[in-house]
Amino acid sequence: MTIKENYELAKQSYEKWGIQVDEVLETLKKVPVSIHCWQGDDVTGFEVNQRELSGGIDVTGNYPGKATTAAELRQDLEKALSFIPGKHRVNLHAIYAETNGEVVERDELEPKHFENWVAWAKEQGLGLDFNPTLFSHEKAADGLTLSHPDEKIRQFWIDHCIKSRKIGEYFGKELGTPCLTNVWIPDGYKDIPSDRLTPRRRLKDALDKIFAEKLNESHNLDAVESKVFGIGSESYVVGSHEFYLGYALKNNKICLLDTGHYHPTETVSNKISSMLLYSDKLALHVSRPVRWDSDHVVILDDELKEIALEIVRNGALDKVIIGLDFFDASINRIAAWTIGTRNMIKSLLYALLIPHDHFRQLQEDGNFTERLALMEEFKTYPFGAIWDYYCEQMGVPVREAWLQDVKAYENEVLSKR
Template sequence: MNEINEAYELAKKAYGRLGVDTDKVLDALKEVKISLHCWQGDDVAGFLFKDQALSGGIQVTGNYPGAARNVKELRQDMEKALSFIPGRHKVNLHAIYADTEEKVDLDQLEPRHFEGWVEWARQQGLGLDFNPTCFSHTKADSGFTISSGDNEIRDFWIRHCSKSRRIGEYFGRELGQTCVTNFWFPDGYKDIPVDREAPRQRMKSALDQVFSEKIDARYNIDAVESKVFGIGTESYVVGSNEFCLGYAIRNNKAVCLDAGHFHPTEVISDKIATVLMFTDQLLLHVSRPVRWDSDHVVIMDDELNQIAQSLVRSKLLDRTHIGLDFFDGSINRIAAWVIGSRNMIKALLKAMLEPAGELKKLELEGDYTSRLAMLEELKTYPFGAVWDYYCKAMNVPVKEAWLAEVKKYEKDVLSGR
């Protein structure tokens, strides 16, 4: 391990010549929390409705062995994944992952149905985030939930979303970490609608009812998430970007930007600083869309780096909640968590190691030649040595050493499921 320390000292000197203190960068990185999405562990099946097929435009491909079959197995798998991810983080739950043997529908869920999750999170030193599950349910079969023209269906989803906020507040109060409760709805039409306004009026009215109950913002933050299209809603989605952004700004809610919920060539990295000019909080669902909202495992590509740069260069990390959102059933699910999470943290580290002040100064002075030259040279600076040192300091495997442990866990545990 001496070589890791030696490489870090060399990297520290290299970045130091640029005015970057790597020790301070690593101290700051320790404070960043990534919200690890539970639904990667079982292909978005959940535990409330065992025989309910996926709906709402959600698809998971692949049948890799070892998907979690119950709450105990899911927590065990997440603990294994988190042991390879540096830092203290959060876990993001959907309502269908309630820890209960009780037969309960979504509109009847209470904090007591998640007591097991809270106790587990407390033991692990984790925070919890939450999402109402407005898909994969018989009352979502029409393609409409909270914007439905059927009063009974719409009221069901209003009740579910209202209960979800109380559950989020419960998480935040019990764990001492603010819960972000995110609202996404699959509502829309496959073909071109005649009336584009009425469903959005119904959604606005329904959300007004959901958010009418006062919830302590110290414990729960509400976020609304848009989408441009989905399977079954190719022509029209009620909760469009314009709708969600407008609603959030007017009603002091956070906006959720999902990397896969825009046009195939549109990116969220350029939206971050702009949205935070008009909202207090931002939620990110970091994914990797390949041609559409395919939710591939996050890799360290240009867009991931640019998302991290947007957050770091404009000093927006303290107002942004970073969650991952992908589900790949074609590879080891624990490895998917580890790869995606480590890449998100790596991208943040790389952005933190930039001499952002100097780069901004060059830009303001119009010295675009120096700006380009510096940005290109930074690409080969030894950030990998700083990453390895960080992993070692945080007692997680360095480089690909974690993979052998995942393979052993697959052989010893997952293969028996």
């Protein structure tokens, strides 16, 4: 049978539950995923005075062919995007500035240092998101930035974040779609602190200064990202979940949840519905922690499906800003982007093909037997046939066909770097 024939047959299984599959695919086309640029170069960036990766971040592996210039990184992103259905976004860090060989400190970065990225995004029809880079720097060597007791160091990072917001605003103005500018810091202590409050008070004051200037939300959206623990901050993180959740709610900022930033038994999927009650928007960095915040490539596992289900069943596709955050240098980096992003989109399709209203009513009626039975049966409904057809219709490879193209690109381009 052809892909189209399999699709038509699969549609019948879903449509008997009132799911209009053609409409589902139209909905899916409109959901952007913000693809992180740093998978392509192992989070090294392109600063002239490039520093060693730090801040509790570790990229393992030495697979050949990583991008060493912004032009190479954009070329690799284009290749990955050619395998991914839909129109999406690219997420940049400040260390991906292009300064034409000039040393430009992070508190001096300007929109002009990202003009090539904006021109490229316009050509590709992409939106851009942004992050100040508060790690891999001598002024973050002791693991403290916005909460640092040294006022001069703290001010340096405040100024960097202020500059980053202006860069995000520039992206939004130029591209006609708001840039999510997200603040994450590595601040914390390896061992038990003797004072938890004072660093958090300094962080709150720093954030107030960073966000003092109100920017047009049609150009820039501000987000703050929490973390529970990290390498070198196992005992205490200044910007904890509770800290940023409170700050975001009180100051009308977006709280960003990274799926790797919680303890192993905590799930981000279980937080989404609660946060949607109190927040107009929330943001995600979807990763795959393995025992710790190790940022493995996203796979189609139960938690990824549950995240998508929580977004879809709560009518929050326009409220949850979906971004990715993983970096694996042990495998082909373009394959990593492709696998992870396609899986994020697959999970959304899976969630869109569930009769949520029916399942919700079963729960309200106390019919837990039928609820459990149907939830399990839908796990093996012919979702794969719908995905194959969607890929074909969107002009990207079906199933694993993209892998041969990646291998050819590795031989022709990556192996020669």
